[in-house]
Amino acid sequence: MLPDLECANLTKTFDATAAVRDVSFAVPPGAFFSILGPSGCGKTTIMRMIAGFLEPSGGDILIRGKSVLNVPPNRRPVNMVFQHLALFPMMTIAENIGYGLRRAGMPKPEIERKVGEALERIGLPGIGNRKVDELSGGQKQRVAIARCMVLEPDVLLLDEPLGALDLKLREHMKIELKKLQSAFNTTFVYITHDQSEALVMSDQIAVMNHGRFEQLGTARELYYRPETAFVAGFVGEANRWRGKVERVNGDALELRTETGIVMKGARHGRALNPGDSAEIFVRPEAIRVARDEREVAHFENRICGTVTSLLFNGAASRILVRDDGNGAEIEVAIPQSGDYATLSRGASIHIGWSGDQANCFPAGSA
Amino acid sequence: MRAQSRLGLFLLLTPLLLWLTLLIVIPHIDMLLVSLRERVGVGEYRTSLANYLTFLTEPLYLWTFLRTALMSVLATALTLLIAFPVSYYIAKIAKGRVQSALFLLCLVPFWVSELVRTFGWMILLRETGVFSGLLQWAGLVDGPVEMLYNDVAMMVGLVYTSMLFMVVPLVTTLESLDDSVIEAGYDLGGSGPSILREIVIPHAMPGIVSGCIVVFMLSLGNYLTPTMLGGKESLWFTELIYSQFIVRFNWELGAAFGFMLLLLSSVIVWAVLRLTGQTLEKTMG
DSSP states (O other): OOOEEEEEEEEEEEEEEEEEEEEEEEEOOEEEEEEEEOTTSSHHOOOOOOHSSSSSEEEEEETTEEEESSOOOSSSSSEEBBTTTOOTSSHHHHHHHHHHHTTTOOOOOHHHHHHHHHHHHHTTOOTTTTTGGSOOOOHHHHHHHHHTTTTSEEEEEEEEEETSSSSHHHHHHHOOOOOHHHHHHHHEEEESSSSHHHHHHHHHEEEEETTTEEEEEEEHHHSSOOHHHHHHHHSSSOOOEEEEEEEEEEEEEEEEEETTTTTEOOTTTTTOOOOOOEEEOOOOSSEEEESSGGGGGGGEEEEEEEEEEEOOTTTEEEEEEEEEEOOOEEEEEEOOTTTTTTTOOOOOEEEEEEGOOOEEEEEEOO | OOOHHHHHHHHHHHHHHHIIIIIIHHHHHHHHHHTEEEEEEETEEEEEEEEHHHHHHHHHHHHHHHHHHHHHHHHHHHHHHHHHHHHHIIIIIHHHHHHHHHHHHHHGGGSHHHHHHHHHHHHHHTTTSHHHHHHHHSSSSSSSSOOOSSSSHHHHHHEEEEEHHHHHHHHHHHHSSSSHHHHHHTTTOOOOOHIIIIIIHHHHHHHHHHHHHHHHHHHTTTOHHHHHSSSSOOOOHHHHHHHHIIOOHHHHHHHHHHHHHOOOOOOOHHHHHHHTTHHHHHOOO
């Protein structure tokens, strides 16, 4: 199937610095594609090139197989939801949504019908005559999407549109956006620095750093099988060690960290040989906690330690465990089933994790 | 505590109240009274509308009055036409230091007095002036050309004098327009002119109106520029007021003229506000 959007070796340099380097990807029709990266990684630059506000220094952008490099932004079959939405404050909601249709020269009754339909679709019928500043943050969000969707673009670009909303509304809008996407059945390209937005909504996620794609995959792949140390550190949370590889046995490694812990890890096909220095990532939620040593006996990596801090955060609560042997601190997620509700500082605890859960990368790759 | 804060407020307001009463309210009341009296003999006056009647029945006065109004409107429109692209460039296209430098350039002429600026134009436009000399040197004309003392010269002077007062409010309102709103216009299929018409101008409307009001009032009440650059035909209403007060010593008629001018500017400003759907609070706030 012809991809809705394809970028081939896309490059953008500003003066001497490269903002986007040789990025290639294809987004199949109807997909929710996210570009996830820290601020300044070049994701906004990619989006602005696709929308047509920036000229690429190299490479090509194809929409439904046709290059749009020489097409001005007002003729491209893509529309963009801006970071601060950029609704027209001088117009009513209906005029906002109808703007693109008016510009396309559609007859008035048809515009009215389409605007009515769009408002119906975003669940806000009858607000057409209101002013922009009379709407709440979430309503504005939906209007901004409707304003683009009435034009039936091939691709809808969304530039961190949830950034300005408060936490509760943001959680709600994530689900809402996903629903709108399947309702309109349009290809969404979404950029964000918030990993939970990307993980929850996307079919495909590209993790970007320093102008390059580090990894492209589904949320699960990024989370469970990060391909680079940057992805392992950026997506989800992780305990991070540096160490030396002592032994290699297939994919399994034995390493000694700088703090002196000997642990088992997995290289998942990456080139790591005995003597190489490596970075080891273990997710707090991949570590099992137990009061009794026998419960963690089946894990390859076991530590007996003392709780030094309780970081209570509801479902995402953590504890810091200090290794009784060498004093290294490890962050561990605690299950909220009630078993550990009475856990207090200074308590003795056993933790363990399987070697497979310790992702190892050649050091210096991120 | 409350009494104290009251006193504080009162003290803070005192200079303003003194200013308003002593310099604006009292003189105007006095002027109104002067304009409503008629001299019937030496040191003998009676209250009547005779001065206003004179104004209405003398064609020269009425004609000058209307001409001043129309020319001021024209000067305002020209200033807006020139200032809008300039302001747009300063507010939206120029960045960083260029932006502040350009803004400063608009301000520089106002460091010298209006009199000196007007003399500058006279040096450029007079028969033996720079432009005339340049044209002769280029061989485009045979003899010296007089470019002073006509309506065009006067209009140039008026627009030049008012420029800054249009640029400042326009730059301020245009700067407050988010760039992404303009980009959104393009993104949704808008063309340059349609974005200007539907997005930029509606957004800048308060700035446009407040700039126009200031420039219009400045032009209407200008005395120096029309006198120095305008010709014998380009009589300005302020010149009539001046001559009634100073030359003719007819304060009664001069005061009546003054009130007609005040009425005129008020009516036109009110009409512009009504036409554009703006309010004074919105444009001046």
